[in-house]
Amino acid sequence: MDEYLPSLKENIKTGKINQAKILLEQIGSKPTHEKQEILQILALAPNKTAFELLSFLTDKKHKDPEIHDRLIQLITDRAHLSFNFTLILFDNAGTQTITRATPLLRHILSNGTNKDLLNKTIRTAGKIKIGSLTDDIAEFIFYDDVTLKAEAVKALERIGTSRACEKLEQASKTAKCDQNILDTIQVLKTKDTAEKVLLNKQVVDTDQYKTALVQLSSADAIKRFEAFAKFSKKGSIISSGLSKYLKTENHDQNNEQHHDLVINILRLIERTIPVETVNDLFTIISQKKIAPTIKFAAYNALEAFPKLESAASIVQGLSESAMFVRLSAIKALDKNLSDFVCAEVKNKIESGSKKAESLAQTILDARATHIIRYLMISDTFAYMASNYLTRKAPIPVLDTFIEILEKKNLKSTARKYMDLRKEKISRNRGQCIVISSSAAILNTYSKLIYACGFSSLTFQNPQKAFESFAFQKPCTIICDLFLNDMTGMDLAREARELYPKNDVPIILSTLQKTLDKDLLQKELDNAGVNAIYNFPATPAQLKNWLKTWLKP
Incomplete structure (x- = not known):
């Protein structure tokens, strides 16, 4: 030897x-x-x-x-x-x-x-x-x-x-x-x-960030969304200017007005990917006394960058206690694998602890194909994955794992999980449609919905979601309050042309906390929305809500 x-x-x-x-x-x-x-x-x-x-x-x-x-x-x-x-x-x-x-x-x-x-x-x-x-x-x-x-x-x-x-x-x-x-x-x-001519033009443009701060924290949901849409079109100049706010503020998780503004700045960064903001994002994810939703949004923004110079600072996200934060960190790591990242992930998995088992499940839930493919060398991961896939994994997670097995030419193991998939589909769970611009939000709801006794179809593209529920009636529709190019109310109005409020319930999910409740409720009622929850809904909240209208 x-x-x-x-x-x-x-x-x-x-x-x-x-x-x-x-x-x-x-x-x-x-x-x-x-x-x-x-x-x-x-x-x-x-x-x-x-x-x-x-x-x-x-x-x-x-x-x-x-x-x-x-x-x-x-x-x-x-x-x-x-x-x-x-x-x-x-x-x-x-x-x-x-x-x-x-x-x-x-x-x-x-x-x-x-x-x-x-x-x-x-x-x-x-x-x-x-x-x-x-x-x-x-x-x-x-x-x-x-x-x-x-x-x-x-x-x-x-x-x-x-x-x-x-x-x-x-x-x-x-x-x-x-x-x-x-x-x-x-x-x-x-x-x-x-060069000075271009420089002066950019300085003038970044002055708009003061206006953006006001509009992005408006109490009116529609005005807040319109500000996001407007500043997204201006590219990275505005989001880069707004990132100065991230440096100067203490991100107190109890300050809800500040919370929403930071969330919306991070969404702008995710949409426009100004490279000079990367260190600001690293600073946010390193803070301890910070709202998990802000960390989640920061990891989402980091995932949006085509390639980070280093993902070493994101490794700390593997130890996040909140599943949805851990999941968003894993998705960012999956795009930026290196020997350092692989070694850290494998080392945590092979500790064999309860936390390691939770991490393995979240890697699968995130459908982190590059990390999963690498971890196939680990017997510990293989054991943890088999347990989760057999007992609790949603069907989309099974699909990803089967695809990886087929690409690795592990045909007999792939057939085993294909048989398991058929058996799970035969249980005839009611199907929910989930729509979000964030893959991490979709993965999170897919896990929660399956744990509640239902299955899900997830979409980042609202048009494809519309085509799906127009073709086949879902049990319910769950949608972000703010998508990239439309609001959840806009989508609800389209859905209501097909299905009345008491036939297909529509629930909106949001990271926003300080919108004017009366104004928002009026918009929700006009659009035919049944309810709205803060993301992420707890398993108990989601289960209670689904059971109120539906039977799996």
Whole structure:
């Protein structure tokens, strides 16, 4: 039996760094699956040990082209949780890689306390001209640290944009002005300032965020939705400006007016995906005293980004106590799998605890195909999945699992679950239609509805939902109060042209808490809506509501 991996694990566990390095020198000769396991061992190693070993592996003498990019990603992931790992990137990664790590560098400039690391971050950003960090770097002019101030001024000179010049001119009008700043301004003013026209236009546009704050927190549901629709069309400029509100406020979960405004800003970010807001989202999900619904919306927004530079900060979401928050975090992780994320997920699952079992079920409920496919190597996950799929899993969850099995050519196991699916369908549960712009909301309701004795068809597209319930009458319709392009009341009016209020009940679900109740009730009555609940409805609430009108 090959003792390579057990020996490596033991040396890392006992802190025998030199012996571990001797073993890692052989990494180039190892098969691909072993290289993956080595990376995941390093992902879970203590910070000090991991720093030394990752530095060792990124040295040119030990560079393995097959895993180099994954190694850099692992270092980036660990750097998000322990800033010192960024030093490895500065020493070994190329300009393109460091530029892609801009969100990490901004995170360090905003939250770092190590002077040497801050100094190197500012210097590196200047050398490779990362213009998007101009404002972050300019803040160090006002620090009571001569070295950091000088490094910031030099970095702004190297970046050389009109925005850099503007920040220096602002500093020149304060007590922090010195000859170095004045000389640098003179140098930059000789450069082309054509960029300034675009910059000024963007500044004017972002001033609209003050109006947006008022409209997005209107007590009138229709006005609130119209504001969301209007500002969604303006792209990322408005949502980026609004993100400043997320930085300056303490997200007190008892402040409902503040809650709704934050929820709507996060929905705008989800719709327009301004990359500069990623660190603000990471800050929100890291806060402890915060409403679970705000965390849920933040994870939803993170999932909307095509690809995050690192998802390491999202791993904490695996331990969220609220199922719907945990589910939204898993969906964000599923789009951003890395060796670090895989190692953390597998490690939690293989603890075999009750929490691990709940996590396995939520991964299945989230229909997180990439994570599920990876976890198929774990006997512990296979056991937990089998128990859940056999007893409690909704049919859409079974469908996803069967599809994964078929793609992995596990035909006999797939047939077993196909037979189980047929048996579950034969139980003739009443079918609910659920409509939401959020896949996480759909997955959450699918689980809750199945636990209440009903099945569900879920839709993100209202038109497809309409076609479905026009073709076949559902037991009930559950819909978000606010979809992307229409309200739940709009959809209810269309449904009422087919089915009267006492024939197909319509329930709306919402994250909004401070709408004027009388105004809202009038809108609901006019649209033929039977009831409205805050998301997520508890299993008891949903069961009681469904049993009031329906029989499974």
